[in-house]
Amino acid sequence: MPVLMPSADVPTIDISPLFGDDPNEKARVAEAINKACRGSGFFYASNHGIDVKLLQDVVNEFHRNMTEQEKYDLAINAYNRNNPHIRNGYYMAVKGKKAVESFCYLNPSFDDDHPMIKSGTPMHEVNIWPDEDRHPRFRPFCEQYYRDMLRLSTVLMRGFALALGKPEDFFDASLAEADTLSSVSLIRYPYLEDYPPVKTGPDGTKLSFEDHLDVSMITVLYQTQVQNLQVETVDGWQDLPTSEENFLVNCGTHMAHITHDYFPAPNHRVKFVNAERLSLPFFLNGGHYSVIEPFVPEGAAGHAKNEPVSYGDYLQHGLSALIVKNGQT
Secondary structure, three states, X not given: OOOOEOOOOOOEEEOHHHHOXXXXXXXXXXXXXXXXXXXXXXXXXXXXXXXXXXXXXXXHHHHHHOOHHHHHHHEOOOOOOOXXXXXXXXXXXXXXXXXXXXXXXXXXXXXOOOHHHHOOOOOOOOOOOOOOOOOOOHHHHHHHHHHHHHHHHHHHHHHHHHXXXXXXXXXXXXXOOOOEOOEEEEEEEOOOOOOOOOEEOXXXXXXXXXXXXXXOOEEEEEEOOOOOXXXXXXXXXXXXXXXXXXXXXXXXXXXXXXXXXXXXXXXXXXXXXOOOEEEEEEEEOOEOOOOOOOOOOOOOOOOOOOOOXXXXXXXXXXXXXXXXXXXXX
């Protein structure tokens, strides 16, 4: 059962000290992360160093210029049986049934010579891209953005480590750039005069995506400033605020597993809003063979009881279960 969060307060945390050398300032950030993760489960990270205007410009240009044939050619196996990919590729809108569409890509380090690609290990794919003559800046931007977001997320994880009473570099080895299973999703929600049917939550709220827990270590999200997210609290479903310049951060179920829900994965959902907008999550994941022994964080009661699991197994089962619960995105 999901943990009901005690509040819907979402603080904005200046994370710039995590890039520096002042241990007192880092401890202050870690304390704020601890409070946020045990409050609503969400916080906004400010002073992150990412150009979010350029991000929006490139993604909007991509979605605006993609043809239906290009979308189909890149579509994942659920939409195009000629493509064996189940992660990287285009997730198509379906007329009369589904309006949202997206492009997901994986680690640029996964090439034909990567040992995980050579062995056919699940969850690893060599990225396919739209035609680079028609979309000249898309692939270079996306590959650099992936690396920038991995570095940002790794820095954030150093704050999480300190917040859990661990050494600052506690998570670093699991997040090596050569092997991380992290992904970027470039999701477009369109405005439509004739919108397909949407789902309705038990409380009557119309939804674009039903309640769920993120399958990740942490999720680092940038989105258009259109209010849509809700978190499940002890007082029911509550709206989360928006930001036009900061990244929204929350824990996924792997963080919940290794901390015994000291830092839970907040249950959240996407309200239906008929507006043109972007949702651009970076799902931070470990490498296939990485294993973090579950522990009792500093200051928490109880003892460790969760079994360790390799990140590859966790991710494969978690993503499959999410599709079963909420359907193919």
